[in-house]
Amino acid sequence: MLPLLTSAQIRRADAYTIANEPITAIDLMERASKAFVGWFINHFPDKKQAISFYCGMGNNGGDGLAIARILSQHQYKKLHVKIARFNDKASDDFNINLERLKQTAIPVIEINKGEDLPDEDSTIIIDALLGAGLNKPLSGDYERLVKYINKLNRTVVAVDVPTGFFSEGEVPPEATAVKADLVITFQQPRVNFLLPESAPYINCWEAVSIGINEKYLQSLNSAYQFIEEKDVRELLKPRHRFSNKGTYGHTLIIAGQAKTMGAALLSASAAVHAGAGLTTACVPESGLAALNSYQPEIMAIVRSDHKLPEIEWDKFTSVAIGPGLGKGEDAVALLSAVTKNYKKPVVIDADALNLLAEHKGLLPYLHAGSILTPHMKEFDRLFGNHTSWWHRLQTGMEQARKLQVYIILKNDYTITISPEGKAYFNPTGNAAMASGGMGDVLTGIIAALLAQKYTSLQACLIAAYVHGKAGDELALPNRLNVVLPGKLAAQLPVTMAKLMA
Structure with a gap:
């Protein structure tokens, strides 16, 4: 670096x-x-x-x-x-x-x-x-x-x-x-x-x-x-012979509402394409047909608005929560269940971040090594208003140490802030990626890497780099003005293979 x-x-x-x-x-x-x-x-x-x-x-x-x-x-x-x-x-x-x-x-x-x-x-x-x-x-x-x-x-x-x-x-x-x-x-x-x-x-x-x-x-x-490309090349682990789906972990994506299923689909699809051995999406019953038709490789846990689903937490090697989840009582209950029952690092994004901002009593329950992925407004809701990005950076370093979590602060140069007081700037990505759903894809990538037993820091650094690199590979040679998140998710295996070549 x-x-x-x-x-x-x-x-x-x-x-x-x-x-x-x-x-x-x-x-x-x-x-x-x-x-x-x-x-x-x-x-x-x-x-x-x-x-x-x-x-x-x-x-x-x-x-x-x-x-x-x-x-x-x-x-x-x-x-x-x-x-x-x-x-x-x-x-x-x-x-x-x-x-x-x-x-x-x-x-x-x-x-x-x-x-x-x-x-x-x-x-x-x-x-x-x-x-x-x-x-x-x-x-x-x-x-x-x-x-x-x-x-x-x-x-x-x-x-x-x-x-x-x-x-x-x-x-x-x-x-x-x-x-x-x-x-x-x-x-x-x-x-x-x-x-x-x-x-x-x-x-x-x-x-x-x-x-x-x-x-x-x-x-x-x-x-x-x-971060330099050589750092990510050294971190990525190629797949070996005689491995199987169990080798690469099982990730659970808790996401989506009837009107925001796109976020759940993108996040879960990114987890599949980033290499999770098994991917399960916990989605509302109304979204099941969309899930099955969009990505048949994804399994489902169906939930209702009035009852928490029964989840065997120990079977999952990583959990992410938030994309399109909403802010209703059921979403609060799901977030509370995750923070209190899952004993490994959790990826928290989107609506789950806003719920944390409203229910700060849940913050101490975050398992050490959990990963928060806010954009600027979500960050300020969590940690107070800031007048500058430098001030935001210093607050992020303070809060990461205090909570013993990783904070991925989204930006042109997305910043991973560690509990050890380090801030890692990511060089990949471009303006064509400024499209709704890109953050959902990033969440899925992080969850997939955690499922594959990368450390929290490794998952953050690799995910930010690969996410931006895939966007660069789609946008820059083809002179695309907009890169769609679904296309980027499908590009992930190609990008990762090039980095591991």
Whole structure:
């Protein structure tokens, strides 16, 4: 997994690399700048485009100066450097790179405090004003310059972190920050790149390796981790000869009402396709015909509105409850029965989450290792209203520890939060999956993996990754604008087989 570091941790990692590789600070900056240029020239190959660099006087500005010089060595001709001299302090590495830049023909102008901002004719702007580590909103000349850049309506590429954007912590509402079409960041993305507050400021990002010591990065034991495909490949267990349906467990999906049977069908179908040896759906009698016709491989426990069904809890290796369940008295009784009678981790989704929010007395009965799968509104119903995703993330880490459960907080980068205080960001998935029923499919996948004796953490990480990967395989090559949940469920065996190949 790729550790996601805070700005303070990144400074420590840079210092460790400098001391132990060993390498000088200016040479590490040169290496980072070359990594930036390597990615840039492959995606902006037109060397006749005019490019302007807006550089501060710290190390981010030093990166910008070095990038301009290296691009000139690659025969980019129309380069312009503009230095924001809004204070009297400059970093040593900035000064070294400024002297190196003077050996080229690249024109340099300075923007001093309070001066009129220069006209801008370039089609591409490189933002190297401030970078990471910002801990207060922009003001004064920096705020004025950033607003000017944003109004130009040009292609903007930020070096490491857009100026004014917080790498971690709460992003202030209506913050003034550079709106970047692309961020080329060093070594790994920042945590806030993966939260929805980044949307107004970052269209896309790319992390380029600059050779920071990997063992040291891992030793920092960051609370934030980014899942990689190799992690999921290592976790998935292929099927072996002489195994049978009993080898892969029996999952129970408690879901559905007369008008919401689709949720139950999708969740149970996903469990079948994700490899549960046996799948039983506990559904209302009115939904039995739909279940049998939709997926004959699924068995049924039929329930009525007025009487709890008799369930042999010990025969099931996993249980999920919630999709389309409703919020009536029968649903409350079912949830209560699950929390009090089933002695293994339970997957709780949708209506069951909302019932937990209304009946918080059931929370202490959750078996350790249970998995809650809320979207933003369900999360806030459970744990209180939040003003930011960073705040939501911190609450999730606190509640996962307190309740000894796993929380899958759905998002573009779906986050698995563990009782050990870790947050794992999932990289797969796309906007074509924004369709009703996708969460029901995810629940079924998690339940199937638990049935196959994956741990709760493994089930969360694999399910989130495979769910998004199947959506990517359907949407991206075929240029689909919408991926339907039922199609995604059917894709699961193919996606999982590719990962295990």
